[in-house]
Structure formats: C-alpha cells, structure tokens
Amino acid sequence: MPVGTQGSVKALSPRDLEEIGCQMILANTYHLYLRPGVEVIRDLGGLHRFMGWNGPILTDSGGYQVFSLGALRKITEEGARFQSHLDGSSHLLTPEKVVQIQEDLDSDISMVLDECIPHPSSREYVKASTARTVRWAERSLKARKKSAQALFGIIQGGMYEDLRAECARELTPIPFDGFAVGGLGVGEGEAALNSIGAFTAGLLPENRPRYLMGVGRPEDLIFAVRCGYDLFDCVLPTRNARTGTLFTSRGKINIKRAEFSTDPRPVDESCDCYCCRHFSRAYLRHLYQAGEILAAQLHTIHNVHFYHRLMDKFRQLIRENRAGEELDTVL
Amino acid sequence: MPVGTQGSVKALSPRDLEEIGCQMILANTYHLYLRPGVEVIRDLGGLHRFMGWNGPILTDSGGYQVFSLGALRKITEEGARFQSHLDGSSHLLTPEKVVQIQEDLDSDISMVLDECIPHPSSREYVKASTARTVRWAERSLKARKKSAQALFGIIQGGMYEDLRAECARELTPIPFDGFAVGGLGVGEGEAALNSIGAFTAGLLPENRPRYLMGVGRPEDLIFAVRCGYDLFDCVLPTRNARTGTLFTSRGKINIKRAEFSTDPRPVDESCDCYCCRHFSRAYLRHLYQAGEILAAQLHTIHNVHFYHRLMDKFRQLIRENRAGEELDTVL
Numbered sequence: 001m002p003v004g005t006q007g008s009v010k011a012l013s014p015r016d017l018e019e020i021g022c023q024m025i026l027a028n029t030y031h032l033y034l035r036p037g038v039e040v041i042r043d044l045g046g047l048h049r050f051m052g053w054n055g056p057i058l059t060d061s062g063g064y065q066v067f068s069l070g071a072l073r074k075i076t077e078e079g080a081r082f083q084s085h086l087d088g089s090s091h092l093l094t095p096e097k098v099v100q101i102q103e104d105l106d107s108d109i110s111m112v113l114d115e116c117i118p119h120p121s122s123r124e125y126v127k128a129s130t131a132r133t134v135r136w137a138e139r140s141l142k143a144r145k146k147s148a149q150a151l152f153g154i155i156q157g158g159m160y161e162d163l164r165a166e167c168a169r170e171l172t173p174i175p176f177d178g179f180a181v182g183g184l185g186v187g188e189g190e191a192a193l194n195s196i197g198a199f200t201a202g203l204l205p206e207n208r209p210r211y212l213m214g215v216g217r218p219e220d221l222i223f224a225v226r227c228g229y230d231l232f233d234c235v236l237p238t239r240n241a242r243t244g245t246l247f248t249s250r251g252k253i254n255i256k257r258a259e260f261s262t263d264p265r266p267v268d269e270s271c272d273c274y275c276c277r278h279f280s281r282a283y284l285r286h287l288y289q290a291g292e293i294l295a296a297q298l299h300t301i302h303n304v305h306f307y308h309r310l311m312d313k314f315r316q317l318i319r320e321n322r323a324g325e326e327l328d329t330v331l
Numbered sequence: 332m333p334v335g336t337q338g339s340v341k342a343l344s345p346r347d348l349e350e351i352g353c354q355m356i357l358a359n360t361y362h363l364y365l366r367p368g369v370e371v372i373r374d375l376g377g378l379h380r381f382m383g384w385n386g387p388i389l390t391d392s393g394g395y396q397v398f399s400l401g402a403l404r405k406i407t408e409e410g411a412r413f414q415s416h417l418d419g420s421s422h423l424l425t426p427e428k429v430v431q432i433q434e435d436l437d438s439d440i441s442m443v444l445d446e447c448i449p450h451p452s453s454r455e456y457v458k459a460s461t462a463r464t465v466r467w468a469e470r471s472l473k474a475r476k477k478s479a480q481a482l483f484g485i486i487q488g489g490m491y492e493d494l495r496a497e498c499a500r501e502l503t504p505i506p507f508d509g510f511a512v513g514g515l516g517v518g519e520g521e522a523a524l525n526s527i528g529a530f531t532a533g534l535l536p537e538n539r540p541r542y543l544m545g546v547g548r549p550e551d552l553i554f555a556v557r558c559g560y561d562l563f564d565c566v567l568p569t570r571n572a573r574t575g576t577l578f579t580s581r582g583k584i585n586i587k588r589a590e591f592s593t594d595p596r597p598v599d600e601s602c603d604c605y606c607c608r609h610f611s612r613a614y615l616r617h618l619y620q621a622g623e624i625l626a627a628q629l630h631t632i633h634n635v636h637f638y639h640r641l642m643d644k645f646r647q648l649i650r651e652n653r654a655g656e657e658l659d660t661v662l
Contacts, residue, residue, distance in 0.1 A: 006617075006618070006621035006622075006623050007614070007617055007618065007621070007623075008618060008623050008625040010623065010624060010625075011624040011625065011628075012625070013605075013625060013628060013629070014609065015605070031621075035617070035620065035621060036592060036613070036616075036617040036620075040592065040593055040613065040617075043593065044593070044595055044611060044613055044614075045595075050611070050613070050614050050617075051614065052609040052610050052614070261367060261371065262371055262374065262375070264375055264376075274344075274346070278345065278383040279383050280375060280381070282367070282371065282375055282381070283338070283375075283381050283382065283383070285367075286337075286338055286366070286367040286371075286381075287337070287338065287339060289366065289367075290337035290338065290362075290366060291337075292337050292338075292339050292341065293341060293342040293624055293627050293628070294339040294341075294342065294343070294344060296624050297342075297344060297624070297628065298344070
C-alpha cells in the first residue's frame with residue numbers, strides 16, 4: 001500500500017493503481033487538512049470522489065506528520081498543537097477532531113491520534129506518552145459518529161517490551177476494528193524493528209487486521225508477514241522510484257548507473273508491469289538523466305507493481321502453508 | 332502533434348498517446364544526438380523501439396535548437412558548428428550528417444538542415460541565409476541512403492514574400508516527400524504569421540504534405556488549415572499543461588486561480604478525455620498547488636486531447652465542405 005501524501009499516489013493515476021491491482025491507498029490527514037482543507041473535500045463529496053479512486057482508502061491520524069515537525073509542535077493532554085509547515089498558522093489536533101476530520105474525508109479506515117515516539121527516548125518519557133496515547137484512543141472511540149467507517153487503535157510503547165505489552169493490554173479490549181503498531185521504522189535498526197515488531201504482533205487479536213505502520217523494505221515485509229501482520233504502508237517504493245532506485249527479483253538497481261546506458265533488458269526480466277513490458281533500462285536511464293517526468297511515472301509503476309507481486313506471491317504461499325520458505329523462493 | 336524533446340512527449344506514456352489518438356510524434360534530433368547519443372539509439376533498434384512508440388515519428392533537423400543557441404553556434408557554408416548546452420563540447424552539424432543521424436534514428440519523416448532565421452533580420456541576411464538553406468537542401472537529398480524514410484524540404488525567406496517565393500521556386504521542383512514552412516512563430520506577430528503563412532502555403536504543391544513548423548495556438552491552426560497546411564508541431568499544449576494553462580471549448584483557463592478551488596466541474600464539460608471524465612477542477616488545482624507530478628500528467632492528457640479533437644472536428648468539416656465556417660462552430 002503506497003502513500004499518497006497530497007491526495008495522489010505520487011506519479012500514479014488511479015488507473016495505474018487499478019492496473020497494478022492496488023487494494024487500498026493511504027491519504028495523509030495532516031496534508032489534506034492543511035491543503036486543500038477538509039471542508040473542500042467534504043463538500044465535493046469526500047476523498048474517493050475528490051481523488052477519483054473507487055477502492056478503499058485509509059487515512060492516517062496526522063500524528064506522524066505533526067510529531068515530525070519538532071520545534072513547531074507541542075503535545076498536551078488535550079492534543080497536539082502545531083504550526084503549519086506551509087504558512088506558519090497555528091492548529092490544534094485533538095483525538096476528537098482527528099476522528100471528525102477523517103469522517104469528513106469519508107475514508108474507509110481511520111486511525112486514532114497517537115504520539116509516534118522518537119527513538120531513542122527515555123523509559124520515563126515512553127511510559128507517559130504511551131499512557132496518554134491510550135487515553136487518546138479511548139476519547140477517539142467515544143468521538144466516533146460513523147460506525148460504517150473502521151477505526152483502528154495504535155499500539156505504542158517504544159522499544160520496551162513491557163510497555164508494549166501494557167499498551168496492548170489496555171487497548172485490545174476496546175472494540176477497535178483493527179490494531180496498528182506504531183513507532184517502528186524510526187531509526188531503531190533492523191534488530192530492534194524485528195524483535196519489537198514480532199513481540200508486539202503476538203499481543204494483538206488474531207481476528208482483527210494487524211497493521212505495521214511505516215514499514216518498509218521488501219525484507220521487512222517478509223519478516224512482518226511471518227509475524228502475523230496483514231497491512232503495511234511505506235513511502236519506499238514511490239520515493240525510491242523518483243530517485244531511480246528500482247526493486248528487482250535480484251535486488252535493487254539504480255538506473256542512473258552508466259552500465260545501464262546501453263542495456264536493452266527491462267528493469268526485471270521476470271516482471272510483467274507496463275514499464276518492464278515496453279521499456280529498456282537504457283531508455284529509462286535516458287529519461288531519468290534528461291529529467292523527464294515519464295521516468296518518475298514508469299519507475300513508480302514498476303516499484304509499486306513489485307511490492308504488490310511480492311505480496312501476491314506471499315499470499316499464495318500462505319494458502320499453501322509454505323509461508324516459512326526461504327526468502328529466495330518468495331522473491 | 333506534440334513535441335517530444337528528450338525522447339518522450341513530456342509527461343505522457345505511449346499508451347496515453349495511443350488513447351488520445353495521436354497519429355505522429357516529433358523527436359528532437361539535437362537533444363537525442365547529444366544525449367543519449369545516436370549510436371545508442373541505433374544499436375538498440377532505432378527510435379521506435381527505444382521509445383516504445385509504434386506509430387510514425389518525425390525527427391527535426393536539429394537546426395532550430397542549434398540556431399537557438401545564439402553565441403554558442405557559428406554557421407558556415409559547411410554547416411552549423413555549436414557547443415553542447417550540456418557539457419560545452421564542440422560539434423558540427425552538416426546537411427549530410429543530419430540526414431545520416433535521422434537515418435540512424437530510423438524515424439519515418441526526416442527534415443533537412445535549414446537555418447531558422449531570427450526575426451527581425453535584414454533583407455540582405457535573409458536572402459543570403461535562404462540561398463544557403465536551398466544549397467543545404469540539395470546536399471541533403473543527395474546524402475539520403477534510405478529511400479523508405481521520407482525527407483521534407485523547408486521553405487525559408489523570412490518576412491519577405493519575394494524571398495519566400497524564390498525559395499519555393501528553387502525547392503519545390505526537387506523531389507522531396509513533403510514541404511515545410513519554417514521561420515514563422517518566431518515573434519513576428521499574428522498579422523505577419525498569417526500573411527506570410529498564407530502566402531507561402533500557396534507556393535507549395537498540393538499533392539504533397541504541407542507542414543507549418545512550430546505553430547501554434549488553436550486559432551493559428553484553424554487559420555493555417557484553411558490556408559492548406561496539413562501538419563503542425565508545437566510545444567504549446569504540453570508546456571502550457573505543465574504551468575496549469577488548460578485549453579477549453581470556451582477559451583483557456585489557468586487552474587491556479589482561487590476560483591477553481593471548490594469547482595466540481597471538469598476542465599471542459601464537453602471534453603471526454605481521461606482527465607475530464609474523472610477529475611474536478613478543484614482536484615486538479617489542488618494537485619498543481621501541491622506540486623504533484625500527477626497534475627502535469629492529467630493536464631497534458633487534457634491539452635493534447637483538446638488539440639486532437641480540434642483537428643478531428645476540422646477534418647470532419649473539411650469532408651463536409653464546411654471548413655470555412657465560424658471559429659465558434661469549430662471549437
């Protein structure tokens with residue numbers, strides 16, 4: 001599931017997404033709240049109609065972007081106060097307001113406001129922040145008016161297993177429609193990501209979707225699926241595409257490299273995306289070097305297709321009870 | 332026919348072009364000669380395969396770009412010597428070399444090297460330059476090896492009717508596959524464009540394609556078709572698209588304007604392009620303001636579609652002997 005920060009999946013049209021077989025897209029509440037504004041989207045019939053996307057949409061809570069603002073934001077029990085990165089205007093996001101915004105956007109899955117705790121943070125800070133995230137989650141569910149829109153709770157707790165467990169113990173009895181794990185993929189390194197990711201997955205109910213937020217590389221997804229996660233989002237496939245880094249079944253390549261300047265092969269000989277069916281590495285490198293917009297489009301089609309085919313193959317293996325097989329088999 | 336300066340029509344994929352019904356695309360010899368280089372494209376099977384475009388391709392001679400380089404180029408009887416805008420390297424384009432390059436690119440229509448005379452220029456300069464363009468045209472035809480590839484001559488002569496007539500008198504007996512009129516749309520204004528354009532059209536054989544180079548606005552095309560021109564190229568629809576200027580049946584709009592921020596209508600209610608079928612002005616304005624690549628794609632699809640539908644309608648009117656009807660009827 002790619003990230004559509006500004007109301008589009010960067011460089012892709014809805015029909016590109018449909019062709020690839022995207023099942024759901026993510027839209028960033030923070031960005032849409034500031035521009036074009038929630039009222040605009042609501043009055044135009046909601047986010048699906050606004051974006052021309054008929055499939056499911058997940059909206060985040062805006063928390064991740066707000067907490068990334070650093071000095072421009074201040075957290076209190078009430079919510080998160082921040083200054084717009086666009087015009088410096090002052091805003092307050094409360095758990096209740098974040099639910100209301102997402103209801104106005106009319107997404108299919110909404111997320112509670114949480115604090116994405118920076119890494120590293122002291123145990124004391126993580127404990128206090130996580131307790132507040134739990135209180136915010138309770139307020140969020142009370143604020144919900146649209147029962148047809150799913151609302152997911154978010155497990156925090158930093159890199160402390162006992163705080164993750166405490167958070168899950170408090171949140172999982174609440175009737176959220178799914179549970180997400182936040183605060184990973186924030187620079188903690190692969191070992192901590194895997195160990196806390198696996199530990200926290202084991203704390204979540206099996207009968208509701210488990211969503212690992214902001215992760216990640218193909219190898220991270222493979223690990224996480226084996227832990228039991230069902231849902232992911234990450235900028236990696238689209239952002240890498242725009243800088244010329246392309247995923248293949250034999251590892252990443254960077255199309256900028258001179259070795260590709262006369263290479264007649266597609267990016268990945270085992271890929272059947274629009275880009276690989278029609279264009280050579282030599283052509284893609286040329287488009288990239290010439291700064292052509294088409295490079296971003298074709299590269300993004302390929303990378304998003306790659307992620308989706310990886311998940312397709314994995315689903316097939318799971319159906320065949322072979323999900324534990326070697327990475328090489330999966331890729 | 333949009334311009335594909337760097338080996339792609341900016342922001343469009345070949346399938347976008349096919350859907351719009353583009354009949355031919357133009358590729359710039361100057362740009363492709365410098366990057367990725369003609370040998371690269373030749374060795375990869377020619378420009379059609381390189382770009383993934385199966386329809387006809389017209390290549391220009393590179394002359395227009397070279398003559399735009401100003402102080403970086405020097406014209407002699409031999410040809411045009413210039414320094415690359417990319418790395419300052421020195422190159423010589425002769426009429427013979429330009430034919431060879433286009434044969435290596437394997438386009439369907441190639442153009443002779445000519446001098447696109449700046450406006451204003453003295454009668455003396457225009458006379459000497461045009462005479463040289465005629466000599467270059469004769470050398471070009473002699474240099475041709477691939478008879479299956481069309482080669483067009485180019486009429487110059489600046490804003491002087493007698494020099495245009497003299498050029499046409501010398502070139503039209505030569506068995507070129509078509510004739511182009513160059514040196515218009517270079518700042519001479521609408522009155523001179525129309526008067527010289529109409530005058531020169533009348534000098535060209537009716538049984539071969541007549542190509543008005545580098546023109547233009549929808550109203551220019553309407554005038555030019557009535558003069559007898561068959562073929563056009565212009566950056567206007569694609570360049571305007573990228574700056575948010577969109578053509579409609581009721582005139583141009585700029586999507587940046589605040590009035591569109593909540594406008595639920597498509598760009599043009601009478602347009603059936605992918606952009607107009609799926610997206611509102613409000614959404615397109617949002618994408619543009621947010622700097623999203625998708626804005627360039629959707630706007631370009633719309634503008635190129637607009638130009639093609641204009642020509643479609645005009646062809647229909649010509650078949651019905653109604654080509655002289657009011658502009659409003661045509662648009």
